[in-house]
Every structure is written in C-alpha cells, then in structure tokens.
Amino acid sequence: MRSFALILCAMLAAGCEDETTATPEAAALQAECRGLFEHLFQISPPPGAPAGARGETDPARIAARVAKLPVEDFALCAAIKDRSVIACMQRAPDPAALRACIPAKQD
Numbered sequence: 001m002r003s004f005a006l007i008l009c010a011m012l013a014a015g016c017e018d019e020t021t022a023t024p025e026a027a028a029l030q031a032e033c034r035g036l037f038e039h040l041f042q043i044s045p046p047p048g049a050p051a052g053a054r055g056e057t058d059p060a061r062i063a064a065r066v067a068k069l070p071v072e073d074f075a076l077c078a079a080i081k082d083r084s085v086i087a088c089m090q091r092a093p094d095p096a097a098l099r100a101c102i103p104a105k106q107d
Contacts, residue, residue: 029077032077
C-alpha cells in the first residue's frame with residue numbers, strides 16, 4: 001500500500017510540470033520579468049526607509065528577494081500585452097519615472 005501511495009505521488013508530481021517556461025517564448029517572458037523585478041528592487045527603497053534612500057545594491061540580496069516573489073507576480077508580468085511598458089519600466093531611474101510608465105486606465 002505504501003509503494004502504491006509513493007507511485008501515485010510521483011505520477012501527480014510529474015503531471016504538475018511548470019508550464020510557464022515550457023516554450024522558448026514563455027522562458028523569454030520569464031527572464032524579462034525577472035530582470036524587471038531585479039530593477040525594481042534596485043531603484044526602490046525598502047518600506048519605511050528615510051527619504052532619499054536608495055534601493056538594494058547587493059546582487060545576492062536582490063536575487064534572494066526576487067526568488068521570494070510569488071509565481072502570480074511573474075504570471076501578471078508575463079500577461080502584459082504591451083511589452084513597451086516593461087521596457088519603459090526597465091529604463092526608469094527611480095520609482096516616480098517607473099509610475100509614469102503605467103498606462104492610464106481606459107474607460
């Protein structure tokens with residue numbers, strides 16, 4: 001009975017393959033989003049930081065923070081149809097410029 005449960009678990013785990021990077025296009029979107037999130041941590045001061053504080057500079061800490069982001073953040077980023085918004089955000093030197101990249105809500 002125990003071996004049956006292990007086989008069943010293995011089959012279920014195999015069926016749960018990460019489909020978000022199953023294609024080269026999806027992998028490219030994930031990489032683009034990862035780069036955006038890294039940039040966001042670089043330009044955004046941590047919550048509660050004094051005025052004028054800068055974002056994270058240590059690549060290891062940036063990578064650790066990006067790794068903690070939920071999968072849904074990557075899915076939302078990858079779902080953005082207008083990729084010029086992402087490109088604009090990646091060029092933004094500060095949070096104010098980043099906000100200017102977000103298109104106005106259409107009625």
